[in-house]
Amino acid sequence: MKQLDELTKGVFKYNPIFYLVLGLCPLLAVSTRVDNALGMSLGVFFVLVSSNVIISLFRHWIPSQVRIPCFIVVIASFVTIVELFMHGYAPELHERLGIYLPLIVVNCIILGRAEAFASKKPVFDSFLDAIGMSIGFTLGIVGIALCREALSTGKIAIFGYTIIPTFTPSPSVMMLLPPGAFLTIGVIMALINYRSIRKEGR
Amino acid sequence: MEDLLVIAVGAIFVNNIVLYWFLGLCPFFGVSKKTSTALGMGSAVIFVMTCASAITWPIYTYLLIPFNIEFMRTVTFILVIATFVQLIEMVMRKYQPHLYKALGIYLPLITTNCAIMGVALLNIEEGYSFIGSVVDGFASGIGFTLALLLMSGIRERLEFADVPRSFQDLPIAFISAALLALAFMAFSGMRL
Numbered sequence: 517m518k519q520l521d522e523l524t525k526g527v528f529k530y531n532p533i534f535y536l537v538l539g540l541c542p543l544l545a546v547s548t549r550v551d552n553a554l555g556m557s558l559g560v561f562f563v564l565v566s567s568n569v570i571i572s573l574f575r576h577w578i579p580s581q582v583r584i585p586c587f588i589v590v591i592a593s594f595v596t597i598v599e600l601f602m603h604g605y606a607p608e609l610h611e612r613l614g615i616y617l618p619l620i621v622v623n624c625i626i627l628g629r630a631e632a633f634a635s636k637k638p639v640f641d642s643f644l645d646a647i648g649m650s651i652g653f654t655l656g657i658v659g660i661a662l663c664r665e666a667l668s669t670g671k672i673a674i675f676g677y678t679i680i681p682t683f684t685p686s687p688s689v690m691m692l693l694p695p696g697a698f699l700t701i702g703v704i705m706a707l708i709n710y711r712s713i714r715k716e717g718r
Numbered sequence: 719m720e721d722l723l724v725i726a727v728g729a730i731f732v733n734n735i736v737l738y739w740f741l742g743l744c745p746f747f748g749v750s751k752k753t754s755t756a757l758g759m760g761s762a763v764i765f766v767m768t769c770a771s772a773i774t775w776p777i778y779t780y781l782l783i784p785f786n787i788e789f790m791r792t793v794t795f796i797l798v799i800a801t802f803v804q805l806i807e808m809v810m811r812k813y814q815p816h817l818y819k820a821l822g823i824y825l826p827l828i829t830t831n832c833a834i835m836g837v838a839l840l841n842i843e844e845g846y847s848f849i850g851s852v853v854d855g856f857a858s859g860i861g862f863t864l865a866l867l868l869m870s871g872i873r874e875r876l877e878f879a880d881v882p883r884s885f886q887d888l889p890i891a892f893i894s895a896a897l898l899a900l901a902f903m904a905f906s907g908m909r910l
Contacts, residue, residue: 537888540743541832588800592793600789615839618792622832624744694737695900702885702892710884 522641526648532625533656534708539625542616543657544697550674553661555609557654559602559617563594564626564653565646568634572642575635587630588621595621625653663700668692722853725846729857731905735833736865737898739840742833746866747891756870760863764856766806766828767837770799771855774838775848795838803828833862868898 532538542560546552567590571578578586599617602610610617620626629649634642665672670687672680690696735741742763749759774795782788810818828834837858841851872894881890 537747538744540747541740541836544743545740585797585800588796589793592796596789596792599792615836615843618839619741619832619836621792621796622835690900693899693903694740695896695903697740698892698896698899702889702896705892706882706885706889709886709889713884 519641519644522644523648526645526650526652527655528652531652531656532628532649533653534705538628539623539653540701542619542623543653543660544694544701545616546613547657547661547664547697547700548668548692550658550661550665550672552609552612553657554654554674555602555606555613556616557650557657559595559598559613559620560623560625560653561647561650562598563591563620564629564650565643566594567591567626568629568642568646569639571630571634572637572639578635583635584627584631587627587635591626591630592621625649660697660700660704663704664691664696668696722850725850725854726857729854730861730864731902734861734865734902734905735837735858736862737895737902739836741836742831742862745831746862746869746895747888750866750869750891751873753867753870753874756866757863760859760866762828763831763833763862764859766803767834767859767862768852768856769806770802770834770838771841771851772848773798773802775841775846775851778842779848791839791842795835799834799838833858865898865902869895872898 526532529535533540533543539560542556546556567587570590571587574586595618598620599610602613602617629646633645637645662672666680666683668687668689668691670684671678671682688696691700729735733739736743736746745759745763749755777794777798778788778791782791782794807818837855841854844854846854869891873891876890876894885893
């Protein structure tokens with residue numbers, strides 16, 4: 517039961533995006549389309565899980581004074597692996613994610629989890645924590661991408677398959693541009709706040 | 719000469735590092751509650767960004783390219799930037815205690831600031847020359863400071879505004895950022 521908690525806390529209670537407000541940069545930048553968002557989540561998932569496991573494995577050997585540089589090297593190595601892999605097998609996605617792919621290395625969620633969780637807890641717990649946090653991140657980024665893609669193109673198409681056919685003849689291009697990203701996350705956060713205020717009042 | 723001006727204006731207004739590239743959002747929302755701290759953070763970022771651009775460009779061009787290890791750039795850049803920030807902190811504490819007092823607390827935050835790393839990567843992707851990279855780094859820092867200052871001004875006023883309860887604090891900050899980004903979109907029509 518306790519271990520299940522480690523898994524689910526990242527998804528809802530301590531959602532890295534809406535509760536901890538971490539990892540905003542890739543979140544807003546690549547949430548223009550749902551498939552970009554999915555590609556980014558996959559990258560974050562791999563890096564977060566592997567770096568959390570490795571750091572947790574070596575937590576007794578890493579001297580605490582130089583722990584941050586050690587974490588960064590571990591994370592950067594996994595980011596490089598993801599980069600090379602995507603370049604080889606999904607060149608189009610690699611092209612569209614652009615500089616945001618190498619920038620996973622400075623994603624605060626990953627370093628934050630390494631510092632706050634993996635460097636103190638056993639391997640299996642860190643593994644679950646990483647999976648929960650990545651699911652939380654994926655939910656957030658895909659949710660925002662769904663809103664933005666639906667409003668900016670009037671339809672949703674994932675990897676060429678149309679999920680929702682065109683429902684409006686005049687979509688708003690602004691949602692594709694930077695202001696749309698800020699607006700979407702602002703409104704979603706307000707809705708979450710509204711829900712928790714209602715809950716308190718009851 | 720002309721090119722440098724294009725790079726600078728582009729980095730400050732047209733492709734603003736915060737409002738166009740979405741880099742450095744954590745400090746953008748984290749330290750934008752007061753104008754004075756925003757100014758401190760901004761100056762620290764200008765300084766580090768300029769130096770980081772000046773360091774990463776030669777390393778990439780003269781070290782990684784000749785040895786054909788361009789794929790190592792992520793690892794190299796992040797290490798160089800992290801080390802460099804530590805170094806500045808130490809040197810500053812020793813020789814410029816006043817400056818250290820003013821900027822010191824912001825320096826550790828900068829290591830994980832994606833804007834620094836982002837500018838270093840953008841310089842490579844855009845294929846700028848050495849001077850171009852340094853100018854781009856400096857101008858991006860100015861652009862960051864500009865956005866941060868505008869935002870802190872707005873948020874100071876918001877303190878006194880009657881914001882609906884569910885929009886208080888962060889959500890309204892995001893909405894303000896959206897309006898700010900919308901205003902900056904107007905610069906994209908500007909072609910030099």
